[in-house]
Amino acid sequence: MQRAPDPAALALFAACVVLAGGNAVGVRFSNRELDPLWGAFLRFGAASVILLAVMAFRRLRPPRGRALAGVVLFGVLNFGVTFALAYYALVRIHAGLGQTLLALVPLVTLLLAVAQRLERFHLLAGIGTLCAAAGVGVVSRPFQGSVPTLSLLAMLGAVLSFSQSIVLVRRLPKVHPVTMNAVGMSAAAVLLLAGSAAAGDTWKLPDRAATWWALAYVVVAGSVLTFVLYLMVIQRWGASRAAYLFVVVPVVTILLSAWLDDEPLTASLLLGTPLILLGVYLGALHERERG
Known part of the structure; x- marks a missing residue:
């Protein structure tokens, strides 16, 4: 007998999709006034302060030893490298194209897990990879003359870094999700600030109201709230089903x-x-759902 859908879980999933869907658009608006790495630092610096406050309120213990090193590496990959590349790419790439490329994350995560002998390779994964690669070729072809190749490569690099951070989590000791993201975002903020200084960014606060709204959105709605809602969806549906977020x-x-x-x-x-x-579904989500 099939279980009836959980209305609360569906509502949480829908809210998470809408909030996450505005992230790339918010970054585009932020990039119009702020230098990319500086804008990324402001985002994750502010988000880390909020999450550190949540840690203190809930009296969560900070990680130590191997767990601390792993969380810092996770933050550097998941928030630092990934969003440094994504912010750079979204200067010239529209949000829709950028988010479509980020939808490759579940499939690339599966392929990296196979390469690192954490999962087995399946026929559907191969078919999904070919289908997704064809889709990338189709969506990127018309932009080859107007969008620099480096911007497209930067977004694909963000996909690779994000995916590797997910694989890394499976090798780490268990850490509370709030703690992992608070410490990880703090480490990423330091990296982004150093990168911003090296790039010669102008360190200033926004002058335009639109930039303030965009920055507030990506900090509160796009980082903290999306993260909390996604955890709630995972608790109700499980990780595999919640991963459909990437294709919606x-x-x-x-x-x-x-x-x-x-x-x-x-x-x-x-x-x-x-x-x-379709490639992501066939290659990663469908196989995991069956498993």
């Missing part, structure tokens, strides 16, 4: 970007996005 968010981002940022809804984007999402 791009649709929301494309619509928001077309509305707020005048992103063109080209035929290649509309054709390539379903190919990528």
Whole structure:
């Protein structure tokens, strides 16, 4: 007998999708006034302060020894390297295209886990990889003349770094999620600030109201609230089912970007996005759901 859907879990999932869908759009607005690495530092610096306050309120113990080293490495990869590359890419790439490429994360995570002998390779993973690669080719082809190759490579590098951080978590001692993200974001903020200084960014607070709203959104809604809601969805549905977030968010981002940022809804984007999402489903989500 099939269980009835949980309305509360569906509502949490929908809220998480909408909030996460606005992240890339918020970054685009932030990048119009703030230098990319400086904007990323402000985001994760502020988010880390909020989460550290939550740690103190809940009296959560900070990690030590091997756990601390692992959490710091997780933060450097998951928030530092990933978002340094993503912020750089989103200067020239529209949010819809960027979020569509980020939808590759579950599939790339599976392939990295296979390469590191944490999971087995399946036929559907190979089919999904080919399908997703074809989708990337379709969505990126029209932008090759207008978007620098480095920007596309930076977004794909963000996918790789994000995916490796997920694989890394499986090797770490168990740490409370709030603690892991608070310490990880703090480590990433230090890295982003150092990168911002090396890049010669201008360190200033926003002058425009739109930038303040974008920054507030990516800190509170896009980082802290999305993280909390996603944990609640995982608790109700499990990690595999919750991972469908990655294949739904791009649709929301494309619509928001077309509305707020005048992103063109080209035929290649509309054709390539379903190919990528189908590849992720076949290669990663469907196989994990069966497992």
